[in-house]
Amino acid sequence: MNNLPDGLFAFLEHAGWAGAVIDPIPGDASFRRYFRVADGGRRAMLMHAPPPHEDPQPFLDVARWLAQHGHRAPAIHAAEPAEGWVLTEDFGNDRMRDWLDANPAGEEQAYAQAIDALVQLHQSPPGPFAPYDMSVYHREADLLTEWYCPAREIAADAAAYRTAWGKALAPLLDRQQPGVTVLRDYHAENIMLLSPAADGSGEQGLIDFQDALVGHPAYDLVSLLQDARRDVAPELERRMLDRYRASTGADDQFEADYALLGAQRNAKIVGIFTRLARRDGKPRYLSLIPRVWQALERDLAHPALGPVADWFSANIPDEVRAAHGGGVR
Template sequence: MTTLPDGLHDFLAEAGWAGGTIEPLPGDASFRRYFRLRDGERRAMLMHAPPPHEDPVPFLDVAAWLTANGMRAPAIHHAEPEAGWVLLEDFGDDRMRDWLDARPGDERAAYEAAVDALVQLHRLPPGPFAPYDMDAYLREVRLFTEWYAPAMGLTVDEAGHEAAWREALEPLLARQEPGVTVLRDYHAENIMLLDGRSGGPQGLIDFQDALVGHPAYDLVSLLQDARRDVSAALEAAMLDRYAAATGAQDDFRADYARLGAQRNAKIVGIFTRLAKRDRKPRYLAMIPRVWEAMERDLAHPALAPVARWFDANIPGDVRRAQGGKIA
């Protein structure tokens, strides 16, 4: 039997949802928990993001900004952020990942709609969020040397790692001014299909870490998905679609590779940390997919400094294992 968090029933009574059924839903890589509520014909989702590990205020702030600017975030019905409670709109069960698992023929239409939603987002002025700056990029790639390298028994040049990333990423900084809102985890498990069809409107979730940064970042998150295979042909077609809609030039594709490598190095570190520190070994199975995408990104000339670091510090047998032998 699942233990319900303390204070849940008091919050639901305050929100006008006393007496409904409560269905716990599977969790993610965070301390957040989710519950589906049913009360007659009414449906809602309950998020518990308890302090001190979580803070629902950024989620509420980003949801309000997205809604005010015509994007489809869940409506907020009631919230007690100091206790970590948020009652929000139920977007249903049609998550893009699950939809495509059952209907692979809908893949192109679903990805076209997801790219078009990013185009819409990127036409807006950036939101009132912190910048995705060099400090943030470097802090994230350090996760690779802090967690992955030790887990593989490697001693690596950490100063050289940071210097290589700084050199590779520096050229894109000017091109992310004034920037766009970057949701940072925009992929098939965080996109809901709201009207029962693959090409329909996109419901957005898991956006609480939004920053202001480069328009290529969320495109990388979508098309180099850590959790779902996206073919090279589909990735190229969706890049072309985005470029046709926005006028993106060659430097955009170079920045896409830069941010692809950056994001994928970060994810390898995060998934290793989840396995080693948080005892969630299921994330290790995703590392080979992420590693393969990172290798493709490292082949771009824009990543030459980082590619040289990898050649010098990550042995070939480790790279061929694609992270699959973490102790």
């Protein structure tokens, strides 16, 4: 077959899958590549995450931790991380986002189960992962001033931006102790419906969790309910946030932290999508910025975002904000 990575057949042979049929899967925003492999009645997913751009070891570590604590990550069949190869359980084709496009009546139940999975995750002890500390929050939020503002020819005050985020996020750092495992990209494209029923119920599986850190429980909730790639109605967001709070006993301060992390995450995503277009030649992500910007505006309206909201008012022109972020040229 053409364009298959070197070493693929040797890895499959070592893994006990020699002669398997290989079916490439379209890629995502990373250097990783995925293939479905079939050998008689056996099915598996093959990931190639080659160094130096990728390192599959964090994926393996997080997958094993999740499985050990009763969370539904794909089983690992074989791995050669130094060469970038991982063979895992195949979760099938039903991404939550795609399934809901075809089965909108199942939305409430599918999201409810995704919330319940987060509740379960947050009841586990935090994993042995690095902390989601202020340096990470700053590095992520800075992507807006590093990529988006120059693309829009906005002469933003980057130093004041950092100061504003420091003031807003400092109190949150104490509240996120001792922390929970934060998957960091928990949304409808990274949740697999393994056996979906017509009402949206059924087992759900997790993918794309290799960047897990230990941080605040609101982060993955924001990732799910302020989805950059799928419209989530504010009414559904409210019901699911209430569901989480009812299950965990989270107080009103949690609402402020949810808005803080929503704004931080959405600012990061605007920067990432701009970088994907400008640096990596992937302009399709630009069409998602208006949705992200709308969520960012809602978060900025919360009083907890005062310093950051003031910076946006002073640095991002009204006409850009009125266009919900506009288009990057």
